[in-house]
Amino acid sequence: MTGIVAKGLSKSYEDTQALRSLTLEVPEGGVCGFLGPNGAGKTTAVKLFNGLVSPTSGECSIMGISPSEDPQGVHRISGVMTETARMYGQLTGLENLCFFGETAEMDRGDARERACELLRWLELWDARDKKASAYSTGMMQRLSLARALMHRPRVLFLDEPTSGLDPESAQMVNEMIAQLAREEGTTVFLCTHQLRYAQDVCTMYGILHKGELLASGNFEELWKQAGCRIWAGVRLKDGSGPVPGMVEEDGWWRKAVNSEEEMPGILENLIKSGKSVYEARLFYPELEQVYFRYLEGNVTDGKAGVGA
Numbered sequence: 001m002t003g004i005v006a007k008g009l010s011k012s013y014e015d016t017q018a019l020r021s022l023t024l025e026v027p028e029g030g031v032c033g034f035l036g037p038n039g040a041g042k043t044t045a046v047k048l049f050n051g052l053v054s055p056t057s058g059e060c061s062i063m064g065i066s067p068s069e070d071p072q073g074v075h076r077i078s079g080v081m082t083e084t085a086r087m088y089g090q091l092t093g094l095e096n097l098c099f100f101g102e103t104a105e106m107d108r109g110d111a112r113e114r115a116c117e118l119l120r121w122l123e124l125w126d127a128r129d130k131k132a133s134a135y136s137t138g139m140m141q142r143l144s145l146a147r148a149l150m151h152r153p154r155v156l157f158l159d160e161p162t163s164g165l166d167p168e169s170a171q172m173v174n175e176m177i178a179q180l181a182r183e184e185g186t187t188v189f190l191c192t193h194q195l196r197y198a199q200d201v202c203t204m205y206g207i208l209h210k211g212e213l214l215a216s217g218n219f220e221e222l223w224k225q226a227g228c229r230i231w232a233g234v235r236l237k238d239g240s241g242p243v244p245g246m247v248e249e250d251g252w253w254r255k256a257v258n259s260e261e262e263m264p265g266i267l268e269n270l271i272k273s274g275k276s277v278y279e280a281r282l283f284y285p286e287l288e289q290v291y292f293r294y295l296e297g298n299v300t301d302g303k304a305g306v307g308a
Contacts, residue, residue: 003187008058036208079153089133228285237276
């Protein structure tokens with residue numbers, strides 16, 4: 001079954017077109033990085049997927065359930081964490097999670113057991129009896145994630161889950177996201193500006209700008225559509241250049257290749273020509289580079305210059 005489906009999904013607010021004909025599919029167990037600048041329409045899409053607002057046109061479904069026709073059905077299988085999510089400051093971390101678990105129709109004993117499990121998993125156990133108002137920004141972020149996970153959702157909507165976290169905590173959260181998808185088949189819809197972390201955890205992407213989906217697909221599909229290339233690079237003994245067919249950049253002699261299988265032949269030719277190869281590596285496109293090519297409108301004829 002497909003986890004998330006959008007077909008021509010649009011939303012207008014008076015004179016503002018927040019989302020324009022979004023068509024997207026996220027497979028069950030997939031992690032979709034939904035990328036775009038502030039105001040691109042990411043939050044509007046999440047609201048539509050969860051039945052919080054109604055579409056102007058088009059349709060969507062979550063695990064086959066229409067948010068417009070059965071919003072409660074979607075809420076039962078979805079967990080949502082947004083930047084504006086709030087916990088009750090007068091309650092402890094444990095009390096917050098137990099409360100929200102029971103509002104999600106969990107038995108009191110099950111809610112407490114699940115809350116304790118998540119507090120340990122997210123390294124908040126030592127602060128379980130501390131009032132949420134005393135939590136740091138990073139701790140509150142992890143508590144909000146725990147809240148979204150309380151009822152073991154089949155689909156998880158996350159809005160900047162690593163915002164305010166130190167690198168170690170951010171890595172832990174991303175590892176948890178990957179584990180949920182891999183081991184429990186949870187479908188994850190991840191809205192984020194943290195492109196480095198997104199590249200580590202996502203299996204596919206959607207790039208949104210001014211309400212329009214510029215591109216979607218897995219990373220290889222996106223960088224190929226953007227005209228980016230794989231580069232074979234070698235570091236040679238000083239004074240060994242120039243190398244025919246290669247360009248020098250930041251101490252590396254580089255050449256665009258179609259696949260990694262070309263690297264052995266390049267090295268063989270260099271060694272035969274008497275070059276002293278000190279180091280060799282393949283340079284793959286990075287998500288940040290691909291993202292900005294789409295946003296800047298540089299995806300035209302599928303070609304890219306040196307360093308692309």
